[in-house]
Amino acid sequence: MAKTATKTPAKQSAIAIEYENSAGHKNMLQLIQLRWLAVFGQLSTILIVMFGFGIHLPLFKMLVVLICLIGFNIASHLRWHERVYVTNGELVFALLIDVFSLTAQLYFGGGTSNPFAFLYLLQVILSAVLLEAWSTWIIVAITSVCLAGLSLFSEPLPLPPNETGGLSHLYVAGFIICFILNAALLVFFITRIGRNLHARDAQLADLHQRAVEEDHIVRMGLLASGAAHELGTPLATLSVILGDWRRMPEFKKNPELLEEISEMETQLQRCKSIVSGILLSAGEARGESAVKTTINTFLNDLTKEFTSTRTIVSFGFDNQIQEDIPIVFDTALKQMVCNVLDNALEASPDWLRMEVRRQEDSLIFTVVDSGHGFDPVILSRIGEPYQSTKGRPGSGLGLFFVVNVARKLGGQVMASNREEGGAIVQLSLPLSAIML
Incomplete structure (x- = not known):
């Protein structure tokens, strides 16, 4: 952890x-x-x-x-x-x-x-x-x-x-x-x-x-750590079983079953990455698995992974960054952006758009959806845990993690509703926190 x-x-x-x-x-x-x-x-x-x-x-x-x-x-x-x-x-x-x-x-x-x-x-x-x-x-x-x-x-x-x-x-x-x-x-x-x-x-x-919120993050980190250890064995078992199925003659002869096995393996890999991402996000903003890359490579890989592992009807990506800046990123940074995208996708499964630009010494992510927008009460308490209208236990933690990870990196998160419907979430990060 x-x-x-x-x-x-x-x-x-x-x-x-x-x-x-x-x-x-x-x-x-x-x-x-x-x-x-x-x-x-x-x-x-x-x-x-x-x-x-x-x-x-x-x-x-x-x-x-x-x-x-x-x-x-x-x-x-x-x-x-x-x-x-x-x-x-x-x-x-x-x-x-x-x-x-x-x-x-x-x-x-x-x-x-x-x-x-x-x-x-x-x-x-x-x-x-x-x-x-x-x-x-x-x-x-x-x-x-x-x-x-x-x-x-x-x-x-x-x-x-x-x-x-x-x-x-x-x-x-x-x-x-x-x-x-x-x-x-x-x-x-x-x-x-x-x-x-x-x-x-x-x-x-x-x-x-x-301090109270960070104490909550620590507790969530301990929970995520325990869940990661507990889920590691069954996920590994499922991965082995799916690999055995792929090699069995009965499945090799059935293209539809092979396609379903591939989809199951993709979703299984996504489950593993989600567990790892939550573990890092609940702990500290910069995980131990830091990778050197450039901002455009990071954004292209992130959008490619996001679109390939989610069912999206229409996803628009506008990268306005001209200079390919060298950066260091980890799973927590990627999970933070994906949390914003996942929330927007759940509210607006038919259309989603992300714009990335540089404003002076900050990196600005803007995610726009065409859903019902934020409830005014939720909008006034963005970033607090369990502030959600989804009606499920534990919901509302996505933006909570996003706000706290952004804060640790020296950034901030702003949310608002669009006049034509839907919501806008803007994530601002100082380039000094991720640049080489």
């Missing part, structure tokens, strides 16, 4: 962590964008306060903090442009840099008497959305310590002579601006971060579904 392609729990967990880190990368990019807005906002606020309201600020010190924040953001952009996975600890570090830079600016800008101290809430809420629970509490503790420290230690903010301090109109105006800024940034960025997290959850759900 071919080696199975199932994922162990450890591998599944590793892939799940990769999806988590991938979502973290998107969130880190959101933080980098937010930091650029913070730089612009801080610079604008400093200039407005100094030249608009006539309040003297330690400009040099605040610009040094701003330059450090810009340098950190440039370094972050360069780092996360090359690396696509971000861990929880790296997100914590990035948020702490934002907290410390805000603390430094508030220290030089009046401490807790500065209404922009409420921007700490933005950091806490972002940490609650982005980080694990224990990390969020660390951010809460550090921001609380920073806020308490600012209430005790900070450079006083010199107000104009007409400002008496307390709840002055400047403080109220700053408070309103801070609230609007907090609200706008939270709505904008948490919406985008939520979209990233939703995409991550969808990817994890898809990963889980694929």
